Amino acid sequence: TGKVTLDPGFMNTASCESKITYIDGDAGILRYRGYPIEQLAAGSSFLEVAYLLLKGELPSAAEFEAFESRVNRHTFVHEDFRTFMGTFPRNGHPMAVLASAINALATFYPESLDPHDDDTVELATVLLLAKTRTITSYLHRRAAGEPLLYPDYSRGYVDDFLRMTFAVPYMAYESDPVVVKALDTLLILHADHEQNCSTSTVRMVGSSNANLYASVAAGVNALSGPSHGGANEAVLAMLTEIQAGGGDATEFMRRVKDKEDGVRLMGFGHRVYKNYDPRAAIVKDSAHEVLEALGVEDEMLDIAMKLEEIALNDDYFIERKLYPNVDFYTGLIYKAMGFSPQMFTPLFALGRMPGWIAQWREMMKDPAMKIGRPRQIYTGYTERDYVPVAQR
Numbered sequence: 001t002g003k004v005t006l007d008p009g010f011m012n013t014a015s016c017e018s019k020i021t022y023i024d025g026d027a028g029i030l031r032y033r034g035y036p037i038e039q040l041a042a043g044s045s046f047l048e049v050a051y052l053l054l055k056g057e058l059p060s061a062a063e064f065e066a067f068e069s070r071v072n073r074h075t076f077v078h079e080d081f082r083t084f085m086g087t088f089p090r091n092g093h094p095m096a097v098l099a100s101a102i103n104a105l106a107t108f109y110p111e112s113l114d115p116h117d118d119d120t121v122e123l124a125t126v127l128l129l130a131k132t133r134t135i136t137s138y139l140h141r142r143a144a145g146e147p148l149l150y151p152d153y154s155r156g157y158v159d160d161f162l163r164m165t166f167a168v169p170y171m172a173y174e175s176d177p178v179v180v181k182a183l184d185t186l187l188i189l190h191a192d193h194e195q196n197c198s199t200s201t202v203r204m205v206g207s208s209n210a211n212l213y214a215s216v217a218a219g220v221n222a223l224s225g226p227s228h229g230g231a232n233e234a235v236l237a238m239l240t241e242i243q244a245g246g247g248d249a250t251e252f253m254r255r256v257k258d259k260e261d262g263v264r265l266m267g268f269g270h271r272v273y274k275n276y277d278p279r280a281a282i283v284k285d286s287a288h289e290v291l292e293a294l295g296v297e298d299e300m301l302d303i304a305m306k307l308e309e310i311a312l313n314d315d316y317f318i319e320r321k322l323y324p325n326v327d328f329y330t331g332l333i334y335k336a337m338g339f340s341p342q343m344f345t346p347l348f349a350l351g352r353m354p355g356w357i358a359q360w361r362e363m364m365k366d367p368a369m370k371i372g373r374p375r376q377i378y379t380g381y382t383e384r385d386y387v388p389v390a391q392r
């Protein structure tokens with residue numbers, strides 16, 4: 001196999017060149033198109049960041065208005081699509097429904113499938129940004145047996161998402177500005193993260209010239225795993241378990257360090273960040289702000305802070321350079337906002353959507369694009385003769 005190098009988990013293999021997101025894992029730096037994440041989180045909006053990731057530049061006021069209005073005009077879903085979503089078991093995991101729903105968009109919009117026609121790709125992009133918001137709000141409502149609420153064009157992307165998710169039908173709904181800002185910020189923080197597992201999956205699927213929906217649906221599935229986006233739900237399950245057991249953070253940490261039953265401190269550690277995850281710092285501040293503004297007192301926040309404090313002062317975590325990642329505190333914010341734990345990872349997917357699409361589009365325009373096809377190092381039998389069943 002001469003030139004083939006073994007690199008499990010692609011620890012040291014760059015799969016592409018990209019101009020979208022810059023991470024310096026040692027310095028704890030994250031930038032989208034050169035703009036520091038802290039500045040975008042403070043000053044921008046999710047839809048503006050989506051535009052930035054997709055097009056490479058911040059929009060002028062007129063460009064943003066045109067983009068927002070185009071996305072808004074596509075937020076309704078076809079009645080047959082609503083029926084289709086209604087056929088999944090109500091207690092089925094929403095990530096499975098989300099991946100299926102995104103895949104199914106290809107059947108509802110066959111005119112938007114050509115991966116190499118600019119107008120078609122732009123249409124598919126807008127459809128995905130618009131429909132995923134509606135689908136995500138419906139995922140929440142379906143679980144409670146509530147009807148889908150229709151979009152309201154006059155409201156902003158996040159504001160109307162909250163209304164569609166939480167409003168009582170036919171009743172006025174006023175979203176809390178603190179909650180709107182916090183969710184906008186969380187979506188911005190999740191919007192892209194270069195060649196992570198789900199984004200690499202989106203690129204891999206797209207590299208066969210599969211359409212955008214097929215590629216992104218695969219990304220949703222990759223995100224669902226607890227080592228990736230599923231960690232935000234797993235953090236809450238972990239905190240719930242610790243709380244139910246009497247809140248003993250020290251005992252839980254002993255189990256983690258002894259690697260008892262493979263238990264890990266969920267929401268900790270990162271392949272690239274070996275100093276701190278700059279997103280986690282913003283999320284932690286936001287958790288305190290949101291819980292305070294909503295008047296929520298959650299013992300789980302105290303447990304989480306205790307776990308973090310123990311970890312940051314413990315040799316096991318120090319030696320391995322394990323710090324809180326973006327998923328550590330997000331669940332507590334989503335919970336305070338009224339989302340169930342199963343909705344946490346779909347919210348991550350809603351945030352990551354512009355990044356997946358931007359990376360897919362960049363790849364499709366890359367003259368160096370090739371079908372993704374890693375090699376292997378074969379370690380099986382060399383050659384042996386077939387033995388008929390009677391002689392085995």
Ligand code: CMC
Pocket residue numbers: 009196226227228229230231256263264265266267268269270271272320322325326327
């Ligand atoms: N708790 C306890 N030990 C850990 C943890 C953790 N969360 N993460 C890594 N380690 C240990 C691991 O056991 C190994 O120790 P040793 O050298 O003794 O075998 C060492 O640290 C290196 O771990 P690794 O699994 O080889 O590192 P990786 O870069 O392959 O994995 C990771 C990165 C994020 C999958 C991992 O840190 C992890 O499983 N974290 C928990 C899940 C999580 O929070 N995922 C979210 C990631 S961030 C955003 C996202 O994608 O959602």
